[in-house]
Amino acid sequence: MLPTLTEPHRPARRGTVYLVGAGPGAPDLLTIRALRLLQTADVVVHDSLVAPEIYGELAARCIDAGKRSGDHGLGQDGINALLVQLAQENLAVVRLKGGDPYVLGRGSEEALALAAAGVPCEVVPGVSSSLAAPLLAGIPLTHRGLADSFCVVSAHPQHEGQLPDIPPFSPRRTLVILMGVHTLSQWLPQLHALGYPETLPLAFVLRASWPQARAWQSTLGRCLVDLEQHALASPAVAIIGEVVSLRDRLPQEQP
Ligand SMILES: C[S@@+](CC[C@H](N)C(=O)[O-])C[C@H]1O[C@@H](n2cnc3c(N)ncnc32)[C@H](O)[C@@H]1O
Known part of the structure; x- marks a missing residue:
């Protein structure tokens, strides 16, 4: 009841x-x-x-x-x-x-x-930004044929000098990175080394569900250049995987 x-x-x-x-x-x-x-x-x-x-x-x-x-x-x-x-x-x-x-x-x-x-x-329990931010930006974490698992990773290492615990590339897994907005240039080379292709879509979702919410989309190969045109404010979640490409066809929350 x-x-x-x-x-x-x-x-x-x-x-x-x-x-x-x-x-x-x-x-x-x-x-x-x-x-x-x-x-x-x-x-x-x-x-x-x-x-x-x-x-x-x-x-x-x-x-x-x-x-x-x-x-x-x-x-x-x-x-x-x-x-x-x-x-x-x-x-x-x-x-x-x-x-x-x-x-x-x-x-x-x-x-x-x-x-x-x-x-x-x-x-x-609360609604985690790792789930809500992608959804509100029109990105499903799983989608039949595109991804059947997802992994949530902190880009903020627990110990100084440690790298984020990012798994090797799998075409059917979506990666969600928290606390990574100011350190993109540090973890991006790690993705390349782990086999993530340059063409893979990436989205940043900023302040999801807040009146100032914004999202932008790029690819792993282009995102550092694109970043110069988009002021990245925290908090933000990065979503990496083919599911990002569904964004234009799915409902997005309008702030
Ligand atoms: C210390 S972690 C806490 C995560 C929190 N426990 C959760 O489940 O969402 C803080 C990170 O969560 C993410 N975050 C929290 N709220 C957010 C929001 N409204 N929009 C986008 N990212 C958010 C950002 O990556 C931020 O750096």
């Missing part, structure tokens, strides 16, 4: 931290469970990628724990400690993270830190 839209059906409990996925940006891509928890939380600790429209009018106290490039904010240890402290003050805490909390978002590290401190924690 659908929850009634006027009554919280899963109110946030005191002394508990909810790791909640906020989706890619647009408030109406939140889940109903996420909305109910936000409406009943005492405090919301949010990321910089979460749209202000989502937390701007909440009754809860809001804390920005955002890590912008060049500014590490509280740092991961500081965020973990803050979540433990707020729960130990017997508050109902929502930790609101962009997309899905367990997709390249360090949500599982936060859950482990809470478990180690004996703090009750629940995790609420």
Whole structure:
């Protein structure tokens, strides 16, 4: 049965931290469970990628724990400690993270830190940008005859000097690269070395589901030249594979 839209059906409990996925940006891509928890939380600790429209009018106290490039904010240890402290003050805490909390978002590290401190924690899935950004730009990640699998990769190495963990080219696999907008010139040669053809279509989807959403399409061989005509702002997702060529025939979200 659908929850009634006027009554919280899963109110946030005191002394508990909810790791909640906020989706890619647009408030109406939140889940109903996420909305109910936000409406009943005492405090919301949010990321910089979460749209202000989502937390701007909440009754809860809001804390920005955002890590912008060049500014590490509280740092991961500081965020973990803050979540433990707020729960130990017997508050109902929502930790609101962009997309899905367990997709390249360090949500599982936060859950482990809470478990180690004996703090009750629940995790609420969100719509990951790795799925939403391609879809909203008219790109299916799989399509019969073109791709029957996809791989989501972080271009941001876990350790300095490490290369992104990109699999060798397969004509039937779509590659989705997160956190790769500012480092395109670094991972592009790796794709060539792994057998990805120059003619393979590539698309960048910027700020998917936000009012400023944009997408542009190129090929692996041309994209560095094309990039000069397109200001690439983050956050953005790169999609690489034949499925990109369906874009002109499939619905795209108009910002
Ligand atoms: C730290 S990762 C977090 C991913 C998040 N947990 C998720 O499931 O979407 C941040 C990266 O997600 C991608 N991203 C997040 N929101 C986006 C959006 N609205 N449009 C395009 N890319 C987005 C970008 O690649 C960005 O660098």
